Amino acid sequence: MPTLQNHAPPAFFNRGPSSFTRLVFFAALSIALMAVDARLHYLVEVRQGFATLLQPLEVIAHSPAMAYDQTRDFITRQSLLAGENQQLHQQRLKLSADLQRFRTLQLENEHLRNLLGAAQSSPQPAKLAEIIHSGRDPFSHKVIVSLGSQQGIIAGQAAMDESGVIGQVTQVYPFSSEVTLITDKDLAIPIQVERNGLRAIVFGHGRDGSIDLPYLPMNVDIREGDRLVTSGIDGIYPSGLAVAKVTRIERNQDSPFARIICTPTAGIGSHRQVLLLTMVNVPATPAESRKMIPVRSRHAPRQP
Amino acid sequence: MRPVSLKDIYFTLLVAFMLYLLPWAGFGLMLRPDFVLLVLLYWLLRAPQLCNVGTAWTLGILVDLASGSLFGQYGLTYALTAFVALTYQRRLVLFNDWQQAGYVLLLLLLTQITLLILKLFSGGDLSGWNYFLPSISGVLLWQVVVYSRIRVTGNKDH
Incomplete structure (x- = not known):
């Protein structure tokens, strides 16, 4: 049988190096790039x-x-706007009552803290950013927002909406930044159970819109309906922000840990605007710790 | 048929890239075909003298930058797919429309599987069969284009 090996093309068909040579060259280049990006930043x-x-x-x-969007905003019906206006008015009244109470409480709290000699909890200024699009990869829970390093955003800042924590800024570009949502499996948040003060760490589930509370023993004092709030011991999230609500607890005999499933309090994926909170104490090198910001260590949190 | 010029290639690739940059969300994002790869495959199969593995790699790097994924991930994947596409490019003349579509589907799946392997290596997670939906929508889009009489091989007589 005649062999087809060594069948080089005639000189006038020759167009540079062969596809295989090119593939080897570019594959090596990509692998080098990936290694540099993943390991050395x-x-x-x-x-x-x-x-x-x-x-x-x-x-x-x-x-x-x-x-x-702009056209739709422009031609929104007047009745709709009037209704919304009325609703907002009522909401504002309710909130202003709460606010007055909050001011009194804040003063009282300050006073008590002074009495105790404890450090003042400094207020955290926030910036309002708009969500531009929901990331390019449908399987990572990330959104891109409209503020970037030019507006003073740094990696690691917490993002929230009016009802709770949404996530954390993980990558900053000049005019936009990437917020990893709390439902992403790479993001962890230190929390506290509001009812009894139990400290733990929650992780995003990754597949659906739920949040896991792993590595807690079977007999842990958590009930369905418990509210989880940020504990504030990480210096990123101020304490007391709503994170999630416990929706289901499975105590399976096969596993030493209880399986606790929570639903995020914030409207993940239903808002156009988010608040980016300024950090109180900035980590040493925010630019270099791009991969480190979403806490990936899955050690069991210490019980208080 | 009009001979293909480099300008056509760059223009269509730019359009595909813009389609990729559109703010897709929700179900649209799950179904979004890989426009850049489809256009790239079209030109690799139709005009292999004008684009090669290097073109594919450059586009892959651009997609990497736009998606914020690990740098070089799409570069490697597109280069590999381009290589496979070019290796069997000459046999394509013998295929009919449906066989061509099957070939394109295989190439799209190859791309997604390579990407999946790279993602798993860099700490990703398996995400169910939905992951392969863009390949299906991609090959459907390919068939629509083929039925609008733009043939890959260029012969109009069937």
């Missing part, structure tokens, strides 16, 4: 530079959707 500046170059393209790509 040298490419943050490169990425930010290219993100700035891509910015005009993104603006053009987003313009149809934005034009649609």
Whole structure:
């Protein structure tokens, strides 16, 4: 049988190196890039530079959707606006009553703290950002918001809406930043059970919109309906923000741990605006710890 | 048929990239076909003298930058798919429309499986069969384009 090996193309069909040579070259280059990106974090500046170059393209790509939104806003019916206005008025009245009570309590709290000689809890200023789009990868729970390093955003800041914590800023570009949602499996938040003060760490589930509370023993004092709030011991989230509500507890005999499933309190994926809280104490090198910010260590939290 | 120029290739790739940059959300995001890869495959199969593995790699790097994923992930994947596509490119003339679609589906699945392996290596998680939906929607889009009489091989007589 005649062999087809060594069947080099005639010289005039030759167009540079063969596909295989190119594949080997580019594969090696990609693997080197991936290693540098994943292990050494040298490419943050490169990425930010290219993100700035891509910015005009993104603006053009987003313009149809934005034009649609604006037109829809413009032609919203008057009755709808009036209804919404009334509702907001009522809400404001209720809130202002709460606010007055809050001021009294704050004064009282300050006074008591002074008496105790404890450190003042400093207020955390926040910036309002708009969600531009919900990430490029449908299987990671991330959103891109409209503020970036030019507006003073740094990686690690907490993001929240009016009802609770949404997530954390994990990557910052010049004009936008990426917020990892609390339902992403790489994000962990130190929490406290509101009812009894039990401290633990919650992890996003990753597949659906729920949150896991792993590594707690079978006899742990958590009931369905318990509210989980941030404990504030990490220096990122101020204490007392609502995170989730316990919806189901499975105490399975096969496993030493209880399986606790919670639903996030904040409207994950239902808002256009988020608040980015300024951190009280900034970690040493926020730019380098891009992969480290979402706490990945899955050690069992210490019981109080 | 008009000969293909480099300008056509760059223009269509830019359009595909813009489609990728659109703010997809929810179910649309799950179904979104890989526009850039589809256009790239079209040109690799139709005009292999004008684009090669290097073109695929460059586009992959652009997608990496736009998606904020691990740098080089899409570069490697697109380069590999381009290599496989080019290796069997000459046999494509013998295929009919449906066989071509099958071939494209295999290439799209190859891309997604390579990506999945790379993601698993970098600490990702398996995400169910929904993960492969973009391949299906991609090949459907391919068939729609084929039925609008733009043939990959360029012969109009069937």
